[in-house]
Amino acid sequence: MAKIRVLIVDDSALMRQILSSLLSSDPAIEVVGTAPDPLVAREKIKALNPDVMTLDVEMPGMDGIAFLEKVMTLRPMPVVMVSSLTEHGAEVTLRAMELGAVDVFCKPADAASGGFSGHAKELIDKVKGAAMSRVKALVNHGIRPPPKLAVTQIYKSTDRLVAIGSSTGGVEALRDVILALPPDSPPMVITQHIPPRFSASFAERLNGLAAVRVKEAIDNERILAGHVYIAPGDRHLTVKRSGAALMTHTFDGPLTSGHKPSVDVLFHSVAEVCGSNAVGVILTGMGRDGAEGLLAMRQAGANTLGEDEASCVVYGMPKAAKELGGVEKELPLTHIADEILKLCRDTARH
Structure with a gap:
């Protein structure tokens, strides 16, 4: 070669x-x-x-x-x-x-x-x-205009949680997804492979553009609708329950699937805590982080989405998750936000 x-x-x-x-x-x-x-x-x-x-x-x-x-x-x-x-x-x-x-x-x-x-x-x-x-x-x-804002929906009747994992090319991919969310969208937790300090700056930049509230996750914070929580660049992010409420948990620890924060760590926690009341999404990135976790989410009853090869900067993580059986539906990046909202809206109706 x-x-x-x-x-x-x-x-x-x-x-x-x-x-x-x-x-x-x-x-x-x-x-x-x-x-x-x-x-x-x-x-x-x-x-x-x-x-x-x-x-x-x-x-x-x-x-x-x-x-x-x-x-x-x-x-x-x-x-x-x-x-x-x-x-x-x-x-x-x-x-x-x-x-x-x-x-x-x-x-x-x-x-x-x-x-x-x-x-x-x-x-x-x-x-x-x-x-x-x-x-x-x-x-x-x-200078790219923000994606057209999705039609506002009411999600108060659902406790759906959206979990997203991404790596190489994910900064721009996440921007496109998050800017398409209405202010009352379901809560979202994200692990993006990004260095320390960069995660806070990334969250601040998105918060200034998005209709939702975007922030770097801190430990033991209640997860609320209309909010997006991004894992710190040097700590794992998981979710836990405190009574009826969902809470963030950030912690130091060894690399998992070669990374900290790790998408697998996040997805496995969402599978265990939320089961079918979750949507898992894996976006562009190199490697396999998130493949096993997304499969666990799907096996727990969650809907799972993967970014398709044509729109990925690097079709590594979504490909690995698809080959393992973790991806229920594959979509181009431009359709990901709409599909997330549709899945959560359909659940709210039920």
Whole structure:
């Protein structure tokens, strides 16, 4: 098989050297070039035709976001953002992912002193996932209007809970689903593979756009209709009961299915606590996280949906769940929100 050809863009010579060394350690990856700024990167993209580009988020003297926007408009390609774990880094990276960047790799705090060594596999996996992704050209300079808001329905008579899992490409997929929800929609719990700090910024961005209330989940919080709870980037999210009420539970723990937060952890808890009073949804992502949990939800009587291959950035998690038997119905992303509301509305009528 042909190697994955990678171009590294970073203003730091040391970072270019570290990233090159880490990626080149995998026999399936070839670093074909490096660039210190967008001007050099633009010429190397033309000359080298890389499969994947890693792009530093914060580079003095340049606007990496403007560069990314031009790349995704004129020459769409898979891009992995290399970001710092700061509030500003999170904000800029989320904007980059809205523009079409596939994933984000966070620099360790001690990156300059060898802190990358324990993160080589993560970086390599993200580049491999990006190489498998489908990217599309931006239109309207990356400013996409929110999806048309669904017709408001009354869900007060149902205790349905919606659980969603996603990974690579999930930031934009979740945006499309959540912005299509009416203000009184059933409560929703979400596990998206995303770094710490980024989950809070992601929830805040969506909350400013959506008709529902979107927030990062905290421990022991009552789950309410019209609310969306997103798992913290470094903690598992589950649901539990306290009398008749559903509650969130966030906790530290080992990786499950290779991740923390884990979609499987969330789905298994929903299967156990909610049974048939739930809807499970698995969206774009690399790997198998969520496949076993979605099957457990379906076996417990829940309706289960999977994003179809054509609309996925990476058709990994939905494919694994489908092959295992966890997906009851597969749909394009544009139909997911409507189907969730339909399933909950039908239950409310009964």
